[in-house]
Amino acid sequence: MGQEKSERQARYDNILRAANHHGKRGMPPVDSWNPPFCGDLDMSIARDGTWFYMGTPIGRMPLVKLFSSVLRHDEDGRYLLVTPVEKVGLQVEDVPFIGVELDRISQDDGTDALVLRTNVDDVVVISQDHPLRFAIDAETGGLTPYCLIRGRLEARLGRPLLYQLADFGEEAEIDGESWFGVASCGRFFAMMAMADLARAMENSPS
Secondary structure: OHHHHHHHHHHHHHHHHHHHHHHOOOOOOHHHOOOOEEEEEEEEEOOOOOEEEOOEEOOOHHHHHHHHHOEEEOOOOOEEEEOOOOEEEEEEOOOOEEEEEEEEEEOOOOOEEEEEEEOOOOEEEOOOOOOEEEEEOOOOOOEEEEEEEEOOEEEEEOHHHHHHHHHHOEEEEEOOEEEEEEEEOOEEEEEEEHHHHHHHHHOOOO
């Protein structure tokens, strides 16, 4: 048991050192690294964006940001912390990031852009490269927005930002049907058919 704990701590420390080293030169290129898989680390990300190690919240935001910089989401659905020499698995309850701030800015071409900041201070412009998607709860009809941040990593936007999106929203016709959605960088992101919108807003999760 002691040896297993030591190995686990060594992996934790190695990933932290690698994230710190490569992070000094910008966002580490984790998608291009293909090291061997070294097992699962006792680390998880809760639905509210809190990171845990061995059941204890990681309270230092600089540490969370370092770990998030080497996070990867593979095609098979597995979340990994990746360095050039090893990768380890971790558990993610929903998606790893939370949208915490949303602004609308005017661009030089006259179009509006929506800018999203996450709980780990990633900032993206909602666009074709960082699209919105909207998940509908099958039981309640509630609406939950997600935004692609990088790779396959997404941020969930809670109810306050959903209401902001609704304030920014507009109606558009798609295939002969009226839809409500938001526009950013010249692209329209359809939220829901107008006929279903009121029920979805009432039942959306926080």
